Amino acid sequence: MALYEGTALQFLSEIDSRFPVRPSVTDAIEDNLGDLSKLDVKPIELAEFHSDFERVPDHLPSGGDGGTNFAYGHAATWQDIQNDRDLARTQTSDWQSRVLRSTTSTFIIDGAAGAGKSTTLRRMAWNIAQSGHLCFWLRSVGRIRINSAANIFKAIRGRCFVFIDNFADHVGEVSTLRELLKSNPITFVGAERNYRLSHVERVFGKTFLQSEALTPIGESLAQDLVKAYTNYGLAASRGTDSNRFPLKEELIAIACCRILNNFEPLATIVDRSVADATPKDADCYIFAALAAHCYRQGIEYDLISRQFPEYQVDIQTEGDQPLPLKLEVVSDSEFVTPLNEAVSDTLLKRFAGQKPERVLRAFRRLAEAIRPRVSVPAIVRGDPCCRIASRLFDFDDVVKPLLGMKGAEEFYAEAKKDWEWNSRYWHQIAQFRLECANESADGNERRKLAELAVQHARFAKTIEPDHQFTTTTIGRILFGKMRVLRQVHARELDEAIDSLCRASEIERTKNRASVHPFMILFQGLAEACRNNAVLSNDQKRKIGSQVDRALAAFPRDVGLIEEARNIRRLI
Numbered sequence: 001m002a003l004y005e006g007t008a009l010q011f012l013s014e015i016d017s018r019f020p021v022r023p024s025v026t027d028a029i030e031d032n033l034g035d036l037s038k039l040d041v042k043p044i045e046l047a048e049f050h051s052d053f054e055r056v057p058d059h060l061p062s063g064g065d066g067g068t069n070f071a072y073g074h075a076a077t078w079q080d081i082q083n084d085r086d087l088a089r090t091q092t093s094d095w096q097s098r099v100l101r102s103t104t105s106t107f108i109i110d111g112a113a114g115a116g117k118s119t120t121l122r123r124m125a126w127n128i129a130q131s132g133h134l135c136f137w138l139r140s141v142g143r144i145r146i147n148s149a150a151n152i153f154k155a156i157r158g159r160c161f162v163f164i165d166n167f168a169d170h171v172g173e174v175s176t177l178r179e180l181l182k183s184n185p186i187t188f189v190g191a192e193r194n195y196r197l198s199h200v201e202r203v204f205g206k207t208f209l210q211s212e213a214l215t216p217i218g219e220s221l222a223q224d225l226v227k228a229y230t231n232y233g234l235a236a237s238r239g240t241d242s243n244r245f246p247l248k249e250e251l252i253a254i255a256c257c258r259i260l261n262n263f264e265p266l267a268t269i270v271d272r273s274v275a276d277a278t279p280k281d282a283d284c285y286i287f288a289a290l291a292a293h294c295y296r297q298g299i300e301y302d303l304i305s306r307q308f309p310e311y312q313v314d315i316q317t318e319g320d321q322p323l324p325l326k327l328e329v330v331s332d333s334e335f336v337t338p339l340n341e342a343v344s345d346t347l348l349k350r351f352a353g354q355k356p357e358r359v360l361r362a363f364r365r366l367a368e369a370i371r372p373r374v375s376v377p378a379i380v381r382g383d384p385c386c387r388i389a390s391r392l393f394d395f396d397d398v399v400k401p402l403l404g405m406k407g408a409e410e411f412y413a414e415a416k417k418d419w420e421w422n423s424r425y426w427h428q429i430a431q432f433r434l435e436c437a438n439e440s441a442d443g444n445e446r447r448k449l450a451e452l453a454v455q456h457a458r459f460a461k462t463i464e465p466d467h468q469f470t471t472t473t474i475g476r477i478l479f480g481k482m483r484v485l486r487q488v489h490a491r492e493l494d495e496a497i498d499s500l501c502r503a504s505e506i507e508r509t510k511n512r513a514s515v516h517p518f519m520i521l522f523q524g525l526a527e528a529c530r531n532n533a534v535l536s537n538d539q540k541r542k543i544g545s546q547v548d549r550a551l552a553a554f555p556r557d558v559g560l561i562e563e564a565r566n567i568r569r570l571i
Contacts, residue, residue, distance in 0.1 A: 004048055004453045023441075029046055029205060030052045031505055033050060034055065042151075045147075045152060049148050051140060051331075052144050052145055052148075052149060053136040053137065053140075053149070054138075055137075058084050058129045059082070059130075060078055060079055070235065071234060072339065073257075073324075073339040073341075074326055074328070075328065076118070076122050087224050092123055092242065095109070095124065099187060099189055100539050106190065106209050107188070108167055108190045109189075109192075110197045110211050111214035112193065112194055112354045113340070113342050114252065114340065114345070115253070116214055118191055120214060121165055121191040122137075122163075124262075133159065133160070134158065134160040135161045136158065136162050136163065137163050137390060139330070141333070142383055142384075143173060143184050144173040144174075146173055146180070149177060150177060150181060151183055161187050161189060162187070163190070164189070165190070166297070167190025167200060168200050169295070170190075171199070172512060179512065195397060202514070216250055216251060217251070222246070226259060235260075236571055247259070254266050254343075269343070270343060270346055272322075276322035277322040284308050284316060285338065285347070286351060286359065287308075287365055288343035289345070291336075291388055292344060293345060293348060293398070294345075294388045294390075294398060298328075298384075301327060303370065303373075307368075313325070318446060323338075325338055333384075348402065352402045352403070360410060363407075363411050363414075367389075367393075368418070370392075372390050393419070394428060399411065399428070400432075405436065409432070412425075423461075423469070424469070426463070427473045429479070430453045430460070430473060430477045431453070431476075433450075434480045436449045437453060437485075446485065450481040451481075453481065454481055457478075458478075461474060468510075468517070471503040474496070474499040475503065475524065476519065476524075478496035479528065482531060493533055493535075493539075494536075497521065500520055501521075513554070515560055518549075518560060518564070519560060522550075523563060525570065526563070540571045543567060544571060546563045550565055
């Protein structure tokens, strides 16, 4: 590198003269979208669409194969798929046929960590593109630019398919796009971990949603897998003892891990890996595993390296490490994740049960690491650290399962100073307090905790008064308080109804149709009525309007229809 002595204009002029021919944004868009780059839309819309979506290729030049990277746990590339590095699964071809036959459904491939969801999704995208259909792969690590995407899809003639890994992170945007593209033949196909499927259903509803779970690999695929690893030179000869632990009942990532480790059971591999690792190795791995558990893309390299300043994180991304990490570039940023998702999830849960103080330390560190990059504008953009934060503080799905009630209390208390500006923090604190109230055997303590939960929910509204999550949380916590105390106060009942009506109205103005506020309202009212709630004529009118709106928005959601009809009978 050399210091340039001159003005900025002189520097740019010299660069221009040295490199008169260079790639432009237009070239990049054309390379990605091909003939679609000529659509009659605004250039900024094409640029934003290009940033968010990759057009799935129908062929690639030969070469460029990543070799055994995929076998070791790296994400499959289009080149891996073209070269058949993955193995054919009967489920994939069956689902592909169903996707091609339908023009109305959103399909979700779900399964546990390591089931092979991402690879299956990429294989389906490739095959459907090969058959001549227009396919797109979401590659943005932030939120989808809704207006640009909608205008591009409207300008496209004919049917197209959109594939979205980590679907739950984008379910709100997909719901909005569906509303804007009602008359367009577009099918969304996603992949998501099974424990997040309930979140997808809460937001998206079941009207157009079909989900299918990836099953264990079975005997035939197990044999093909061993053969493939043997051809790579990565599978040891299988001893007699290893046959006692067959692969056929395993998820594919676990089966691959076992083949690479002489067919030992996963628990043995995990225990040995932890024993062979240094304390720094283990702490760094748990930190990365927790980040990936919250957001599958993982955490940016510079953030994890700052949390371990005297430790070379790169060591765990190279060679034969007992707790290996991988480093992958996504949208020009480097992200760190555990090499094998199934192993990392297993290890994280085992540590949570056996060494909860180390998992709590990882929670603290992760909250500290991401805090500088979480702000209101970053949340609106959906930046990676904001995605992590939204899950890291999630009481129901993350905090309680990994930390328990005692650890949850410590974590929320310690995070308060840095995170009390954030309304979502108070949403989760409210749910935590309500759970504490539910578990308390002391009547006075139960009432005190339930009141505190309501206060937290109301405080969130002072931070973000016109957000659907805030208003939904108030309704949820108020109905939760009525359930826990088995008492209904007229003013709180009115506040709960108004808050949930307001939540659905906010979503409607944003072109979103979420089942969540309707279900909370209907189920909460049913329970309140069992606790002798008395509804005024004005409340009955509001509730009747919500029933009509829910039935119109989700005409095929059996669960919601049943709840709505039940409420109609009650009022």
